[in-house]
Amino acid sequence: MTDNQNIDALSRAPGRDEVLPFAVEALDVRGRVVTLNDSLNDILARHQYPKSVSKLLAQAAALTIMLAASVKLEGRLTLQAQSDGAVSLLVVDIRAEGGYRATAKFDESRVAEFDASGETEVGALLGKGTLAMTIEQGVYTNRYQGFVALDGGSLEEAAHEYFLRSEQIPTRIRLAVSEVLTRTDGEAASHAWQASGMMVQFLPQSSERLAQRDLPGDGVVDETYLAGLPDEDDAWNEVRALIDTVADHELVDPELSSQRLLYRLFHESGVRVFDPESVEEGCSCAPEKVSNVLEQLSPEALAESITDKGDIDVKCDFCGRQYTFDPKEFAKPS
Known part of the structure; x- marks a missing residue:
């Protein structure tokens, strides 16, 4: 466990795949930062997807691993997107023992059209459909499933909608993916992917500070519903404002460790980071x-x-x- 006093001595090890838990107790916040390098590249190298599909799958992998870390997974968690878009199916699953795996199905011609359009938000590849999260904690527990509609927006937006509708825990998520090209004199450039994500959740001890209005019976979260929500807690408003300052390049900067990024965000309130949890890729087929x-x-x-x-x-x-x-x-x- 590390606090503000020695956090500056830590750095991001190249190629590391890990989830870093943290807490900002003064703001009643807990969260995770995930960094994927070697494991992600092993998966994407086997599939040889177009770059835009690889980027979307990398985002989904980072999101899935953060979700699994937040629920203390003992079995399997699966994130699955089905849509009418250029990418019709996206699946990432992670097991408590054995690692994570990922795959996608897509229409090559429609993906090529997307790439030629210059569009940068790869979430648009999913079009309209459904994002489902399934948690199987073991033989003696009931399977949990949560669903949220996809409408062509980003995976971040879909994740926020999921937590609003299903968990009703104030949650903020950031996802970023980068391509890294390195060149050595006399050799061809080598290519690698890196995906990172940050998830923060507001978990005060007092349930009254988590008071939220019940979802409407018809499930429609419109302007009328939003206008009737209770005022958000000041601590959570501060956290949201800080998370929104995080740029994509900061999440994937190899020179900026997750610990240093957290210190930049929360040093005034005091941030505590815990031992990182390693992440591996692995398939359960047999x-x-x-x-x-x-x-x-x-x-x-x-x-x-x-x-x-x-x-x-x-x-x-x-x-x-x-x-x-x-x-x-x-x-x-x-």
Whole structure:
């Protein structure tokens, strides 16, 4: 645990993938800062997506990992976006043990049109649809699902809407992704991605300071509803104002550590950072899991899956691993 006195001695290690928890007790705020480097690059290198899709998936990965860290995950958390946009599906899931993985499905021609348009907000690739968060904490707990509509805005905006509707905890989120190009004399330039995010939540001990108006019965959060909300707490107003000063380049600056950034924001109130939690990428696919899925298929569906070589080939959408099975393994007794 680190406080204002020795925070200046800390620096951001290159290639580190971590979540840094912090607290500003004077303002009743807790939060997380996530930094993704090597793990993110391993995932994106396998997929070879267009840059705009890679950037969107990187944002989703940072958001998912922050969400998982905020709920003390013991099982699995999945963030899934489905839309009518150029990117029709976006999935990131993270397990308490085993790391995170990510994948996307998209229309190549529509993504190319987006890239040619010069649009910089990659959230627009999602169009209209639904963003869902699913938490599975274990065998003996109920699965939780929360949903929010997508309307072509940023993932940050969708996340804020989710917390307003589902959690009703004052929350502020920032996401940033950068491309890093390095060149050594006589060698071709190397390319890497970095994603960072910051999430702060207002969690006062007094429940009265969290008082919020119930959501309308029709679920429509319009100007009338917003006008009737209680006045926000002064401490939370201060935090929001500070978070809104954070520029994208500060979140992804390799020379500016997460600790230094937090100190810049909250040194007057006093910020406390805790031990960072490492983040790894990893896929949970396995031959027995794929086999179990194939066993549930009808004979007709299995027959349609047989290749010209007489095998059944299955490729994991997350890690690209290829599995080959003999159709005879799944023959149903007559």
